Amino acid sequence: MRAVTLDGFGGPEVLTVGRVERPEPLPTEVLVRVHAAGVNPVDWKTRAGQGMAGLQKLPLILGWDVSGVVEEVGFGVTTLAPGDEVYAMPWFPRPAGGYAEYVTAPSRQFARKPASLGHVEAAALPLAALTAWQALVDTAGVTAGQRVLVHAAAGGVGHLAVQFAKHLGAEVIATARASRHAWLRELGADETIDYTARRFEEATGPVDVVLDLVGGTDGTDVRSVSVTRPGGLVVAVPGGVSDALAGAASAAGVRASAFLVEPDAAALTTIAGLVAAGAVRVEVERALPLEQAAEAHRQGESNRTRGKLVLEVTPH
Amino acid sequence: MRAVTLDGFGGPEVLTVGRVERPEPLPTEVLVRVHAAGVNPVDWKTRAGQGMAGLQKLPLILGWDVSGVVEEVGFGVTTLAPGDEVYAMPWFPRPAGGYAEYVTAPSRQFARKPASLGHVEAAALPLAALTAWQALVDTAGVTAGQRVLVHAAAGGVGHLAVQFAKHLGAEVIATARASRHAWLRELGADETIDYTARRFEEATGPVDVVLDLVGGTDGTDVRSVSVTRPGGLVVAVPGGVSDALAGAASAAGVRASAFLVEPDAAALTTIAGLVAAGAVRVEVERALPLEQAAEAHRQGESNRTRGKLVLEVTPH
Numbered sequence: 001m002r003a004v005t006l007d008g009f010g011g012p013e014v015l016t017v018g019r020v021e022r023p024e025p026l027p028t029e030v031l032v033r034v035h036a037a038g039v040n041p042v043d044w045k046t047r048a049g050q051g052m053a054g055l056q057k058l059p060l061i062l063g064w065d066v067s068g069v070v071e072e073v074g075f076g077v078t079t080l081a082p083g084d085e086v087y088a089m090p091w092f093p094r095p096a097g098g099y100a101e102y103v104t105a106p107s108r109q110f111a112r113k114p115a116s117l118g119h120v121e122a123a124a125l126p127l128a129a130l131t132a133w134q135a136l137v138d139t140a141g142v143t144a145g146q147r148v149l150v151h152a153a154a155g156g157v158g159h160l161a162v163q164f165a166k167h168l169g170a171e172v173i174a175t176a177r178a179s180r181h182a183w184l185r186e187l188g189a190d191e192t193i194d195y196t197a198r199r200f201e202e203a204t205g206p207v208d209v210v211l212d213l214v215g216g217t218d219g220t221d222v223r224s225v226s227v228t229r230p231g232g233l234v235v236a237v238p239g240g241v242s243d244a245l246a247g248a249a250s251a252a253g254v255r256a257s258a259f260l261v262e263p264d265a266a267a268l269t270t271i272a273g274l275v276a277a278g279a280v281r282v283e284v285e286r287a288l289p290l291e292q293a294a295e296a297h298r299q300g301e302s303n304r305t306r307g308k309l310v311l312e313v314t315p316h
Numbered sequence: 317m318r319a320v321t322l323d324g325f326g327g328p329e330v331l332t333v334g335r336v337e338r339p340e341p342l343p344t345e346v347l348v349r350v351h352a353a354g355v356n357p358v359d360w361k362t363r364a365g366q367g368m369a370g371l372q373k374l375p376l377i378l379g380w381d382v383s384g385v386v387e388e389v390g391f392g393v394t395t396l397a398p399g400d401e402v403y404a405m406p407w408f409p410r411p412a413g414g415y416a417e418y419v420t421a422p423s424r425q426f427a428r429k430p431a432s433l434g435h436v437e438a439a440a441l442p443l444a445a446l447t448a449w450q451a452l453v454d455t456a457g458v459t460a461g462q463r464v465l466v467h468a469a470a471g472g473v474g475h476l477a478v479q480f481a482k483h484l485g486a487e488v489i490a491t492a493r494a495s496r497h498a499w500l501r502e503l504g505a506d507e508t509i510d511y512t513a514r515r516f517e518e519a520t521g522p523v524d525v526v527l528d529l530v531g532g533t534d535g536t537d538v539r540s541v542s543v544t545r546p547g548g549l550v551v552a553v554p555g556g557v558s559d560a561l562a563g564a565a566s567a568a569g570v571r572a573s574a575f576l577v578e579p580d581a582a583a584l585t586t587i588a589g590l591v592a593a594g595a596v597r598v599e600v601e602r603a604l605p606l607e608q609a610a611e612a613h614r615q616g617e618s619n620r621t622r623g624k625l626v627l628e629v630t631p632h
Binding site: 026028052053054075076077078079092093094106107108134138139235240258259260261262263264266 | 343370422577
């Protein structure tokens with residue numbers, strides 16, 4: 001099968017299209033023909049050699065977000081059958097091999113694709129949506145009436161987090177450039193803050209939960225503590241809890257939690273329901289053919305995309 | 317740490333206690349101090365070299381059923397913390413290494429241990445209970461009023477299947493030796509059939525679902541088709557769907573499905589709730605120290621146990 005393989009760490013140019021052996025489904029696994037594969041920051045970080053433990057062995061096929069069609073089921077699989085349209089974030093944070101024509105993974109890591117979406121849009125969802133969902137629901141336990149601050153709200157995870165927080169009944173405060181504010185309000189943001197024009201901590205009142213999708217590079221994490229009420233929670237997604245964040249949080253009586261997403265087909269099923277009901281939509285910035293994975297990484301790393309980048313995988 | 321390692325396939329005597337390196341939790345994983353590890357037929361089949369694809373590489377640490385205490389959490393884990401009592405069937409059918417002092421696995425494969433059970437009883441549950449649950453609920457979709465026939469109802473999977481089917485509102489027909497009938501009726505069986513005294517297909521009327529935990533060795537699978545109503549389902553657990561079963565089922569308009577269990581913390585959470593509510597109990601035949609894994613296999617293979625065999629793992 002065709003796949004984009006990573007044979008050495010480096011810039012986008014190390015992503016090369018080649019042929020590798022098609023995987024075989026083990027017992028309990030399904031073989032899925034990938035129609036589209038989402039691109040995420042963890043992809044280019046791993047490509048650059050900044051991958052987390054377990055992602056440093058080469059060669060490697062990147063890609064965790066997949067939408068496709070079940071081609072074959074392994075022994076003992078009873079809940080999926082060939083022809084079923086599915087989407088998933090299999091294996092994360094172990095290699096899943098999404099930038100390829102086929103992937104195999106345990107059947108219970110797959111959920112039914114939202115029927116109202118094509119494969120490109122569906123492939124934009126899993127990692128970003130599960131990150132937002134598991135951070136807001138499972139980690140922060142957001143409930144109706146809470147105030148939730150989402151940093152980088154216009155990004156892949158952020159725009160889904162805004163919608164989920166709204167769905168949970170929270171009051172949503174979103175930071176983003178001014179040009180994204182109208183769109184974020186459409187998605188459900190109650191307050192929008194242009195972080196390039198003013199300090200967010202001076203622009204809003206106390207919040208219960210901060211979903212920090214930016215991290216510590218510009219002190220966003222530490223500054224977030226100052227807007228969080230005592231007993232509230234800062235969920236630090238990209239880099240974990242820095243010593244500076246831990247210190248500030250402890251001094252203020254605020255909790256701070258590192259967070260990393262895991263496969264979760266039950267949540268994907270719930271999310272598919274929200275999409276089908278029109279309560280959640282996903283923004284795809286651009287779809288490129290699998291062969292242009294390097295270009296997708298270049299664009300993603302430029303940090304100037306609004307929605308998600310997706311690779312389309314066409315058979316040939 | 318201490319572990320029972322399998323360095324070569326063979327009889328129970330190949331199980332040797334030794335020391336191996338303690339695993340480290342990767343991001344999203346937890347390190348669990350194992351207090352008890354359940355023993356299952358797949359353990360001794362794998363030990364004998366009859367393991368399924370993916371379980372033929374040595375050395376190997378057997379064991380999938382674990383109950384224990386979270387010792388350490390890897391990066392990004394937010395839903396479990398050190399000290400939490402958990403149980404799971406991690407990684408199946410990939411090696412999990414349950415016959416050891418510690419295991420690591422993704423946090424979302426663990427569920428909270430039923431509070432009313434000790435570790436020995438909790439370790440007897442996961443693989444058997446998930447098999448019964450996923451076969452009856454996810455595969456057969458058993459609903460109230462259906463008639464469900466459970467073969468080998470007095471075994472590890474069977475006695476849980478009887479209780480789950482009853483909980484789902486089904487009418488339960490159980491095959492077992494006569495000496496087990498009173499106990500099975502206590503667990504919820506409506507009819508009991510002594511398969512040593514008469515042919516089960518002559519002892520009961522048509523059923524909607526057969527849970528076949530025996531397989532094709534004495535024709536139980538094919539004979540099950542004759543008691544299944546057209547459109548009904550035979551779930552063939554141990555060996556899959558034989559050609560003979562497939563042929564008989566097709567001729568009779570009955571469905572036949574191979575089935576293999578998968579990790580499923582959501583179902584384990586539901587099952588823990590049923591245990592806590594007193595709706596389900598688990599029968600432990602005998603608990604032995606980890607060092608007597610070989611003896612546990614000997615007893616298990618003798619096929620004369622009523623409930624489950626469990627290894628206790630004490631620190632020293």
